[in-house]
Amino acid sequence: MILLTFTRNEAIPKEKVIWPKQYPIYVGDTIGVTTYYQKLHWHDVLEINLIKSGSGYYMINGQRFEFREGDILMINSNDLHCAYEKDNLVMLVISFAPFWLLGNLRYDSEILSPFKEMGAHFTNLLDRDHPSIGLLRDILLELQVEHENERQSFASMVYSQLLRFLALVNREFRMEGVGKPKEKVNSAQLEKVRQVIYAMEEKFGHPWTLEELAALVYLSPSRFSDIFRRVVGSAPLVYLIHIRLERAMILLETTNMKIMEVAYECGFRTLSNFNRLFKQQYGVSPRISKKKNYQITVR
Known part of the structure; x- marks a missing residue:
């Protein structure tokens, strides 16, 4: 069971997730955007969004990202963000605790680089025209099926799909330099x-x-x-x-x-x-x- 609590930091409520140690991940579809998530918020989890249908936009650390069906977004822990729906939005949300993957850093020290190097070598919105974007979508959908069916060893299957997704993003979507907005918010x-x-x-x-x-x-x-x-x-x-x-x-x-x-x-x-x-x-x-x-x- 995953519990969401909201605590006050120096500024706005921080969404804090209390995770089960053995399976610290949330996987589920959201329809539209609730009023809470239309407000600027931040949390201590790593998040992946697959837009199944509809469109809208995210505000993430002062940058606007327009999204549409098929897009994949990655949101880092402590990113200030809020989402807005334009029409008929259905979004697969996958959020997980970073500690779940820490053991893999011994074998692949870059597995969390898509989050750790966000803004330097990766962007929140993955390139929708990249040849590997379709494979990434398939991985996320397979992860959701494993999570929902709860067949034998489903946690291991979800874990392996998550590793595969991050490894592929790290390999295929890394850029030498990410363009910065003209008036970046510091x-x-x-x-x-x-x-x-x-x-x-x-x-x-x-x-x-x-x-x-x-x-x-x-x-x-x-x-x-x-x-x-x-x-x-x-x-x-x-x-x-x-x-x-x-x-x-x-x-x-x-x-x-x-x-x-x-x-x-x-x-x-x-x-x-x-x-x-x-x-x-x-x-x-x-x-x-x-x-x-x-x-x-x-x-």
Whole structure:
């Protein structure tokens, strides 16, 4: 059994996975992108995504990666990232603990290089036109079949497929130099964004202004807004609305608070504005969302 916990670092929640020692891997399909994963987050696992259908984009450490059916993405531990769906997204997600493969470093010291050298010799989005990309897709799908069928020695089969995948990426997709974006976001800037998002999460009902948020990390509003946009993919106050709407949904689903009380608790100053933004985000009105929750509660 794999448990997900969320802890606070200096900035935003860190997704921490408590792994079973003998089989520290998660394999499963996701349909669409949940509201949590539309928020910037990070975790202590290594992750591989195969896009089975649909399209969307990732924001990873300030870079935007457009993806479509057939693409494969690799996300390193501690990468700041969030995902957005464009249409009909189904994605195979494979995440695993790095310690599972450490023993193999005695035989192949480069087996984890696709993650360790990310940004230097590898990119998060693998070349979709590479001759070996089809073989990589097949390996991941075979890994999923072994995981789901749980036949005798399935853990060894999953392990071997994972090793095969990483070895092939290391052999075929290594580049001498990865092109850097013209305005790369550095680690200090990433940390500033983390700090601001942490403040947003902690005090989501506060009437934040752009000036206040920028002052938290000692930047001018224009400079802060530019960095935030490059890291997250949206303006700071737009992202804040996203956080508030998510908290509102949780309150509607888990409490008996009135809709107006929820709106004010989450920082919305007018009910009409809250209703409009909520429906825009979730496709239903707060009233309908609360009614569904009530029906589930009384049954």
